Amino acid sequence: MQPSHPVTRDLVLIGGGHSHALVLRKWGMAPLPGVRVTLISPQPTAPYTGMLPGHVAGHYSRQALDIDLMRLARFAGARVVLQPAIGLDRDARRVIVPERAPIAYDALSINVGISATLPTLAGFSDYAVPAKPLGQFADRWAQFVADVESGKMLPKIAIIGAGVAGAELALSMHHRLRAHKPQITILEAQDALKSTGARARAAIKKHLDRAGIVIQEGAQVQQITADSVLTSTGAVHSNFTVGAAGATPQDWIAQTDLPLTDGFINVGPHLNSPADPTIFAGGDCAHMLHAPREKAGVFAVRQAPYLYDNLRATLSGGRLRSYKPQADYLKLISLGTKQAVVDWHGLAPTGALAWRWKDHIDTTFMRKFDDLPPMNTPAQPPKLAAQGVAELIAAQPMCGGCGAKVGAATLRNQISALPAPHRSDVAEGAGDDAALLHHGTGFQTFTTDHFRAFIDDPWLLTRIAALHALGDVWAMGGQPQAALSQIILPRMAETVQADTLREIMDAATMTLREAGADLVGGHTSLGAEMTVGFSITGLVDHPIRLSGAQAGDALILTKPLGTGTILAADMQAQAPGHAVAAALASMSHSSAQAAAILAPVAHAMTDVTGFGLAGHLFGILDLCNLSADISDIPLLRGAQELAAAGHRSSLFPQNTMRIAEVTGPAGPIKDLLFDPQTSGGMLAAVPADRASDILRALQDAGYPARQIGTLSNGPSQIRLQ
Structure with missing residues (x-):
């Protein structure tokens, strides 16, 4: 979700306790323009204390027990960082989070429970x-x-x-x-x-x-x-x-140098620290100096409106309210x-x-x-141009990630009109996963990829974008070499801009170095919305081309499908938090090891991205005059249920232009074959007698890989069993 106003201040909420859940709900009803909200929580859901005994007794399901923090944050326009906080740098006003850049704050609230x-x-x-x-x-x-x-x-x-x-x-x-x-x-x-x-x-x-x-x-x-x-x-x-x-309070709180009582954060009547008025705390992790009370969820709930008002006042220069808890409850x-x-x-x-x-x-x-209010749809102007303006306005919002790509047919028509390369050192132009240039006795790969934001976390978005772009190099059996970044930031204050770029550069450097590449430059500009992309070179001795597949090959897929459907539902605040978390975890899982395992034996290999599994499989079948029998398709948690409920990426209709060439029962699984994937898995055609050993190696390396089918002679067709 792109902010409707330029961002000038950062509010960070650590923990998804009852106080913060209610603050997020109120924020979604009445946000403070110019403030970017970040929720730091290691889990996508937070259990509600009051219903735990009923759940233990069997009266409530686990789903009924949980507050969906991901959906709530989407409603509030907040980004979610699915990591625990492990410390504060109070001088720099940053929250320390493992394995990523620190997160800046102008106001901070802690509600992490006990x-x-x-x-x-x-x-x-x-x-x-x-x-x-x-x-x-x-x-x-x-x-x-x-x-x-x-x-x-x-x-x-x-x-x-x-x-x-x-x-x-x-x-x-x-x-x-x-x-x-x-x-x-x-x-x-x-x-x-x-x-x-x-x-x-x-x-x-x-x-x-x-x-x-x-x-x-x-x-x-x-x-x-x-x-x-x-x-x-x-x-x-x-x-x-x-x-x-x-x-017992969380250990990291003792390292913050905030005044504590028995390890709990001291707060005054405004619920902020006497040592730092920009740091607030609520719920069980707080100790109210003015009115000590036992640890009970009722106080966290009743603190929430005061916490909300005081955070807004801190960020806008308003007057703070005093909270006085009841003596008994x-x-x-x-x-x-x-x-x-x-x-x-x-x-x-x-x-x-x-x-x-x-x-x-x-x-x-x-x-x-x-019962959160539905997302608003834009109103139509009274006068419109002809040729489908009304239909485009009424259509679902355009997806981010690979769901925002141009359709395969439109792209294919334009690529086919390109002239053949006139330089002798261009071995392969547009059409395969990456271009190939002659380089000494081998080749250099060259590719580019970028997409509009689908999450508000610039660090995680950048990691996913980098892995997505690297996939084209890995798919051809290459070793990534160097990268240029292409970054567009929405309008924001210079300090916020600097903090955002710091997170982006941290994620890009870390992800590219994991892959053996270096970030060597790029271009950054301001625009209407955040966009992140990379141009990447790589070296390869023996390129793996799409045209190398053979009849009898086994098809192996290294990641489950469903990111497009889940992200589309998330845009409407309709995706369960566990499904969004699973999709983000899959997208941020590097395919480097998978490609290294597959490359020595694969006859053909590609990364499954915007055109979906079916579209990328047709890219192999068309070149090799083969057909495919597929089954046992791995799906992300929640993807099948969301597809059955009618959630689709905005690219889905264009991806289904060849649906008549896919036989098999109609339903969500068939639909998910056309779901655009962002940072999807590797799809490889390998010798059938090597498939079981390759699968074992992939699974031992941490990939939920499966053999999804086999190839046979015949016209391009996909048969879903």
Whole structure:
């Protein structure tokens, strides 16, 4: 999404906790023009605390538990960096992120939550799982349930910590595994449920007793092993040990030189640091100096509107608001079954009505992130030129990446009209993956590629663009040599421009050097939107041409399909975050090793890009008078579902001009053969007797490669099985 106003300030949000999720939603409703927003989060989703007990009990799916940060960020016009923050450079005002350039900020907010780890407890890191972070816990719990239900594991569980969280988890686990008669023990060094009122405590203990859940008070945990917890009162057998006691801040926060209390970031009534008013914090990772409170999600939710207003005020010169948390708050505590207990001013009504109340509050909160307003479509002027202007305006927005290419037929017609090369050192002009020039006893490859932005992260966009351009060199069996960049930046303040170029140059240099090439120059200009591209040379002794395929060859594809469909859905904020994350991971995965494995044996090879698998396969079939039988096509997570729902890249209609030459059942898989790929995988025709060894080598190198078909004599045709 290109900004509608020149960017002059950078707002960075570290973490996808409840406060930041609500800030992003409000920002999408009312953004501050001129501000670029960046969300730094290691995961594309964030679990909601309130629904975790219900999920553990089996009442909610994992999907219902998660806030989709990628979709939310798209709605807010924010870029997402799927990495953890590991430090701050406060002097330079930059966030340190592993394996990429630091990210600049003018205002910063931290909402990274806490962990329930017990780092000094022997055996905890090896044999226990903390209840927080919630996503990690939910994954481990799902695996344990599967192991119990399959008979691989006995349902013996120990929970360290008899607070509300420990009791809720114990009751929820018992309900989920009730058919297997679980043995659950809660271990507490002090008094159980001491943060609850007397009546609520009695009600919870009553349900724990009914479930046969044992609470051992005064039990000092000394060590955790693979099948037990050793305490001061004896050993407790456990195949699944959970840490639900204490709150541990993330380690990197201690290295920031910000004032802390017990490792948590000190903030005042404006929710910013007393040492740096441009740095804010919310949720569990913050310690409110003016009103200390226990760690509870209710405070993160209620901090959000103040955090939103104060971040805007910091970036625009406005007045900050003071947040004063309530002294007490309503607790709705799950009892495993669809019952709950209300803890409020000494009262403790219990039962199904309390559960329905809790369920209503939780599901209403989550609907805030599901029911986002649709993306606006441009209004049509009252008077239009003839010949399809109205249709072009009404069409879906033009995609970025390879989805923004000119169609194959249009391009082929123009290339065919080019005169033959008149220089003797040009061995191959336009038509193959890269041009070939005679160079000593071998050849030099030469290629160029660029595309308009499809994500707002200039670092990741640049890496993908570089890998995409390098693919043409690798496809011909070449070794990349040198590169020139072509960069267009939208209008922005000089400081923002410098920071953006710093990220672009960092990504380009790193990616090209990984490939054995150097960035030796380029051209940078300002324009309507961000565009990144590269012209690359390479050296090759024996070029792999498209015309080399033979009947009987096996077809190998090194990456799954679906980037065009996923990116098109993402432009409309309709793609699930896990699907977008999978697509970005695939696009940013270098094909260098894949090409090195395939090149010595491939009869023909190409990189699958804008014309889709079918278009690039036809490029081989047409030159060799061959046909192909294909099946078992690898797809990116979410691609088939999005294609079935009708999501298409804007290049898709032009790619399907030869769909009549592809036989097989209609449906999303067939459609995805024509999906334009950005930084797609290598498609190689290899001798059939070498295919299994090549596949094994590719998979050992980390590629999800598959043999997708075979070639045979006959006119150009693709038969999808």
